Amino acid sequence: xxxxxxxxxxIALVLEEAIVSGELEPGRVLRQEELSxxxxxxxxxxxxxxxxxxxxGLVSFVPNRGFRVRTITVSELREAFLVRAELESxxxxxxxxxxxxxxxxxLESAEQSFSKATQALRARPREGVDRWRLTxxxxxxxxxxxxxxxxxxxxxxxxxxxxxxxxxxxxHAVWAPGGSETDALYxxxxxxxxxxxxxxxxxxPAGARTLAREHVMHSFELLSHVLERLGSGERHLRVERG
Amino acid sequence: xxxxxxxxxxIALVLEEAIVSGELEPGRVLRQEELSxxxxxxxxxxxxxxxxxxxxGLVSFVPNRGFRVRTITVSELREAFLVRAELESxxxxxxxxxxxxxxxxxLESAEQSFSKATQALRARPREGVDRWRLTxxxxxxxxxxxxxxxxxxxxxxxxxxxxxxxxxxxxHAVWAPGGSETDALYxxxxxxxxxxxxxxxxxxPAGARTLAREHVMHSFELLSHVLERLGSGERHLRVERG
DNA sequence: TTCGAGCGTATTGGATCCAAAAGGGGCCGG
DNA sequence: CCGGCCCCTTTTGGATCCAATACGCTCGAA
Numbered sequence: 041x042x043x044x045x046x047x048x049x050x051i052a053l054v055l056e057e058a059i060v061s062g063e064l065e066p067g068r069v070l071r072q073e074e075l076s077x078x079x080x081x082x083x084x085x086x087x088x089x090x091x092x093x094x095x096x097g098l099v100s101f102v103p104n105r106g107f108r109v110r111t112i113t114v115s116e117l118r119e120a121f122l123v124r125a126e127l128e129s130x131x132x133x134x135x136x137x138x139x140x141x142x143x144x145x146x147l148e149s150a151e152q153s154f155s156k157a158t159q160a161l162r163a164r165p166r167e168g169v170d171r172w173r174l175t176x177x178x179x180x181x182x183x184x185x186x187x188x189x190x191x192x193x194x195x196x197x198x199x200x201x202x203x204x205x206x207x208x209x210x211x212h213a214v215w216a217p218g219g220s221e222t223d224a225l226y227x228x229x230x231x232x233x234x235x236x237x238x239x240x241x242x243x244x245p246a247g248a249r250t251l252a253r254e255h256v257m258h259s260f261e262l263l264s265h266v267l268e269r270l271g272s273g274e275r276h277l278r279v280e281r282g
Numbered sequence: 283x284x285x286x287x288x289x290x291x292x293i294a295l296v297l298e299e300a301i302v303s304g305e306l307e308p309g310r311v312l313r314q315e316e317l318s319x320x321x322x323x324x325x326x327x328x329x330x331x332x333x334x335x336x337x338x339g340l341v342s343f344v345p346n347r348g349f350r351v352r353t354i355t356v357s358e359l360r361e362a363f364l365v366r367a368e369l370e371s372x373x374x375x376x377x378x379x380x381x382x383x384x385x386x387x388x389l390e391s392a393e394q395s396f397s398k399a400t401q402a403l404r405a406r407p408r409e410g411v412d413r414w415r416l417t418x419x420x421x422x423x424x425x426x427x428x429x430x431x432x433x434x435x436x437x438x439x440x441x442x443x444x445x446x447x448x449x450x451x452x453x454h455a456v457w458a459p460g461g462s463e464t465d466a467l468y469x470x471x472x473x474x475x476x477x478x479x480x481x482x483x484x485x486x487p488a489g490a491r492t493l494a495r496e497h498v499m500h501s502f503e504l505l506s507h508v509l510e511r512l513g514s515g516e517r518h519l520r521v522e523r524g
Numbered sequence: 525t526t527c528g529a530g531c532g533t534a535t536t537g538g539a540t541c542c543a544a545a546a547g548g549g550g551c552c553g554g
Numbered sequence: 555c556c557g558g559c560c561c562c563t564t565t566t567g568g569a570t571c572c573a574a575t576a577c578g579c580t581c582g583a584a
Contacts, residue, residue, distance in 0.1 A: 044344075044345050044346075045345055046345045048333065049345070084326070087330060088329060088330060088333045091290065091330045091333045091334050091337075092333050092334070092336070092337045093337075094334070095333075095334045095335075095337030095338050096337050097442075102286075103286050103287055103288045103291070104286075116438075116439065119437050119438070119439045119440060120439060122372060122376075122437075122440070123369065123372070123439055123440060123443060126368040126369060126372050127365065127368060130364060130365070130368050134364075195361050195364075196358075196361070197358065197361045197362060197365055197447070197450075198361060198364070198365060200339075201365060201443055201446075201447075204443075205439070205443075208439075
């Protein structure tokens with residue numbers, strides 16, 4: 041562990057990762073005693089960590105009844121994407137004039153990983169664990185691309201809020217079914233990344249901004265499409281109606 | 283106190299109010315013992331409340347050294363306004379088609395209070411406690427106007443994040459000096475509120491959105507202007523250079 | 525059968541207690 | 555006079571303990 045940190049903070053980070061990755065599925069009750077055994081500490085730092093996660097919106101809290109991993113409704117999902125669209129387009133605009141050649145290469149490289157993940161998803165439209173894992177890889181690669189932009193933008197508040205909006209649903213990740221329609225949406229996503237890179241290379245902040253905004257909203261379309269195809273009654277779908 | 287709530291939550295709300303209002307000035311160290319006496323509880327709920335405020339970004343925290351009310355730099359201030367501009371314009375666009383006649387009246391009424399506060403500020407350009415209080419009233423009236431829009435938008439996430447961005451600097455409120463230039467900026471702010479109302483009445487979401495965005499950025503100009511006139515070395519200015 | 529009351533258990537909220545780290549001041553040597 | 559070291563005090567981090575609330579089960583009555 042790092043030199044200067046409290047147990048509550050370390051635990052909060054581990055729990056956050058577990059929630060975002062889906063290891064702790066939405067709706068799951070977080071028992072203080074159970075966590076205190078898992079991390080081999082008393083309940084005191086556990087509760088502080090949970091308070092932090094509650095303030096971040098990752099877990100919900102009801103007095104005297106405890107904490108649980110937050111579930112999300114469809115309307116909350118839409119709102120999160122709207123917010124991310126605004127913040128990310130803003131970050132892209134800010135980052136645009138700051139991009140160095142090296143950073144553009146980094147972005148390009150991240151995009152190549154993303155392309156590969158997209159193609160992998162397309163090539164193996166089977167369901168099951170395999171498909172789930174490919175989807176997860178795709179999500180990670182996607183984040184990798186966007187994170188380069190956040191980093192270049194050097195806007196901590198924007199980054200924090202945008203990632204917070206992103207986190208609010210990433211724990212709900214599901215395997216995505218294949219199909220030509222779905223595939224087309226995945227392809228479009230990939231294409232839009234390339235378009236954003238092009239606008240950045242061209243030194244066009246306003247264009248990059250618009251592209252980024254549309255891209256995020258298209259990502260929402262993609263996710264909606266996937267949810268639609270899965271049907272909200274399915275077990276692997278952890279988003280509630282709303 | 284409400285039926286279902288923990289002491290930690292109540293305390294967090296009170297502290298939040300104290301910080302936002304400036305009663306607890308930026309940079310102030312928050313001793314756990316002192317707070318536990320003030321609220322007549324043990325340090326346990328105090329620490330949970332402080333953890334929450336830290337996650338919200340209202341206080342900073344260093345392990346083994348404690349919590350203090352967060353200070354803000356000029357670049358953080360700019361970023362907060364950029365974020366608020368995006369989120370508030372989004373909220374305005376969403377709210378636009380939802381406004382009922384009654385809600386428009388409410389907005390109109392809030393704007394009238396704001397106009398009065400603006401005129402009061404202009405009429406009494408003297409410095410001192412008096413001026414400080416008028417500025418505070420102006421801030422409250424301004425929030426009152428914008429809060430109507432948030433409420434109509436019915437977008438809890440947007441509202442939460444936008445208010446969070448707002449909070450990040452409202453504890454730094456200072457008295458604003460008078461002067462014809464400054465007065466012109468205050469007038470413009472007031473005028474822009476009216477323009478937003480007009481766009482909403484006209485059923486023009488896109489227009490309202492654009493106006494809202496410009497309005498928030500103009501508010502930043504106003505604040506910058508005030509800060510400029512005060513000079514960053516002044517005691518009543520609690521924003522750091524950055 | 526079903527619904528509600530009662531009671532024992534599980535779980536949370538908060539107080540208290542102890543250990544560890546930071547802060548402050550005096551003392552000593554340069 | 556100044557800087558570093560040591561010791562004492564303050565403050566924080568965490569563990570443990572106790573009270574209060576919620577949960578779940580059984581049992582009895584309609």
